[in-house]
Amino acid sequence: MRLLLATGNPHKVDELRAALSGFEIHAFGLTDTPPETGATYLDNARIKARHARKHAPVDAWVVGEDSGIEAAALGGRPGIESARWAEDGVAALLAALAHEADRRVRYVSELVAISPNGAELRGTGMLEGVAANEPRGSEGFGYDPIVIPLGETRTVAELGDVWKSEHSHRALAARALADYLRRAR
Ligand code: IMP
Numbered sequence: 001m002r003l004l005l006a007t008g009n010p011h012k013v014d015e016l017r018a019a020l021s022g023f024e025i026h027a028f029g030l031t032d033t034p035p036e037t038g039a040t041y042l043d044n045a046r047i048k049a050r051h052a053r054k055h056a057p058v059d060a061w062v063v064g065e066d067s068g069i070e071a072a073a074l075g076g077r078p079g080i081e082s083a084r085w086a087e088d089g090v091a092a093l094l095a096a097l098a099h100e101a102d103r104r105v106r107y108v109s110e111l112v113a114i115s116p117n118g119a120e121l122r123g124t125g126m127l128e129g130v131a132a133n134e135p136r137g138s139e140g141f142g143y144d145p146i147v148i149p150l151g152e153t154r155t156v157a158e159l160g161d162v163w164k165s166e167h168s169h170r171a172l173a174a175r176a177l178a179d180y181l182r183r184a185r
Contacts, residue, residue, distance in 0.1 A: 001185055003113065004028035005063045006052035011141040012065055018165030019174040023181070028052050028062065041066040041080055041110035042122065049112040049120075059116055061181070067109040067169060069093070069143045071131065073100035079108075082143070090135055090146055103130040105147060107169040111177045121180040125172025129156075140164055 002024045005013055013027045034051040038044040049064030056062045068082035074096055078085040086092030097103060107127040114120050128150050135145035137157025144156035149167065152159060156168070165171055 001181060002026070002060045003063050003181075004052060004056050004060050005065065006030065006048040007065060008033065009141070012170065014161070015164055015168060015170050016063075016065075016174050018161070019168075019171035020178050023178065028056055030055060036066070036080070038066075038080070041068065041108055042112065044080060045110045045112040045122075046120075049114045053114045053118070061113050061115055063111055063113045063177075065109060065111050065170065065173075067107065069147070070106050070108060071097060071100075072104040072106075073097060073102040090143055093131065093143065094134070094146060097131050105129055105131050105143075107143075107147065109169040109173040111170075111173045113177055113181060115184065119184070121177060121184060123173040123175070123177025123180070125169040125174070125176065127156075127167065127169040127172070 004026050005016055006028050008029050017025045034047050036044040036047060038047055044066035045064040049062050052062035068079045070076040070079050082089060109125045111123045112120060129147045132146045132148050132155050137145050137155045139160040140157045147156045156164060
């Protein structure tokens, strides 16, 4: 089954590919990306998928993904604004949590797939952890150097891409979606 992922983020493509063996995954980059005006990850994932549906080859499934990081001490912020709330999100989150005892954070990923005939499927995944005091590690992207998953001592960036392909919020969302896709095939 061929899936076109509507994203300009090559890490997301790699992570989905690693998490979804048995599916053929391609990046579907668009120059005129739609504004992410939704109120939820699901809304924004759907906006990306629907936009791709309009432009993609008719025989392919399209997939939109939206994700973010939520800090408990910040009432869930930055959440759906994670990519946009600060020029340097990692530094901004460390500064915002500097005097907070509650360092719980979680990643959320929402995937929406749309079939050639317009049917919609979705998958959700979450990865819980705590914020490190300073960035560590070089793999992954975004906030990975400051996220220590529950039960681990290393950050996601130290645990690395192979670990992410099995345990990340995106991998969990992808596996949930894959179950539906296999039934829809
Ligand atoms: P999106 O591309 O609009 O979905 O923005 C998601 C943002 O959330 C990214 O730009 C990162 O800042 C953050 N994020 C989501 N998933 C991850 C991840 O797996 N690692 C690190 N940061 C992530």
